[in-house]
Amino acid sequence: MRLLRTTLIVLTCAALIAVGALAFLLQTHPDFLPMERPAQPKGNAVRMLFLGTSSMAWTDGKSTWLVDGFFSRHAVGNVLLSRLNVQEDRVLEVANEIFRRLEMPAALSGIVVAHSHYDHSMDAPFLARQFGGRVYGSQSTWQIAKGQNLPAMQMEVMQQGGVASLGQFDVKLVLSAHAPTGFTGGFNSQPVRLPAHALSFKEGLSYSFVVSHPAVGPAPFALIQPSAGFVAGQNKGLTVNTVFLGTGGLGKLDEQYIADYWQEMVVSTRAKKVYLIHWDDFTQALLEQGKPVALKPMPRLLDDFPRSFELLKMFSKRDDVDLQVLDGWEMVCF
Template identity: 30%
Template structure:
């Protein structure tokens, strides 16, 4: 009898442990930090003056630069399929979402589109956008293959590290920089790419950062949190749009080195984190970081805040709203 009771007790304990473990997983994959805990950029009010640069963040690393004559888009990931679709379905651009979000961002034309690398969260909508708006498309060889699979007949311009291109008053210089550790599409190749395609079929390709110069304003965009080494040691920037996705998983020393060789190396006085939001959430919903089980955005922001100190402004961007840098130490961009 005693042994039977002991076995039953052990069974109940084991069952309770399994339940606690499952509850812990549910919590880890649902709870997430709040972006409201951190300072954000204000939205600029009133219409821009002639030639004034307007910068908008559209989630992940999608950024729109508009001077009233030309619009330069970085990436262009607007469809943002949900987590079930990302895990189980073949993807194609969601044209209704694209039109809706471009309208919300007041984007009526696109002169050129630069793709940082060709994972789905950067390249899913890029070829479709370039085709629809007649935009010049810039990217790696993998972007050219994806564009061809989507029926884009215009040639995709290959990015050459350190070689600038000009779009109206904009000068855009790409720099070959590493992707953050870990490849969500390891082994994927664009050689046999077809649309629709599963998320894991979008190859990384060559990863790039971009320096955008407009007048006296110099903005460095680092979409992916891979350590760039000394690539930016001779580059000057007023603002760094700093990719922080999964940066917490690299450890404090790696975070400090990343900051040193991007922000400190360029002398930037304003840092705007990008690629921090959960890209499986629609842009119809408020931007939120990934759950704790995927990325510890709170830990990243704590360390970046300490690195910024009192000398550098660290501000989260708001989706769709024109960034207001007035009163911030943005140098030639103020």
């Protein structure tokens, strides 16, 4: 009995040490500061406000829509040790700040969801219930919406892609791929009831978003690639000026993959401007005491953003592309 008790104590201590070490590594960030740029004029018709990971708010002064809208951004300890729920007060604080900065009424025309991992999908049903609009995504995202009792009329399943009409914006959902990390794959076949563990949110299908608006011209002008994955040839025939390029986990992949990713997303689309997104640690809050918080890169355990940034910078110089890193609450005007 004494041996069993001693063994259990040793195993418990080892487990606690392992969890503590993991938590420490997940809070160790590489040094990186995005370059400061002057604020862009608000007079432009089409504007995008970046909100960390691949979350964005888009407006043309008449309607507002979101990509993902993940604002809970749970602390790493909660992600590791507990089940997650929408942090409603935090989400509402961020949403109200978005509408204030965009000088728009507190209403949404819709939310497009990149894939069904919690850091993309979890807050979308809550935001749709609060501010209106439909949630557009895969069947796996629909299971998350059902788990939060979002009315069926506020969810549109775009299993094979399609076009979401959001005011005067047309947003085409294109089947793509998640970055090839250890967190890919799986489908939500039953409603995901909250609170739920982070691993309960299966990827489902992953999408790219192609954005069009008549104020910018008759053709698509922007491609949003939320995750650092791709399907070869997915952008065949597409030409855009601007790419919002997800980099999460990219720094842990080999150089040839990164080169192929750049080729598919940037070179093949003839883009001239690239903004890097989903580079930040999404366990850090966007606001603290009502003030914006500068984003930090993903922890070294999950990514090596300085490495991928240097490679992408090399490709951008070679191909004469303007490469920039977006910080939280930064606005891009078209």
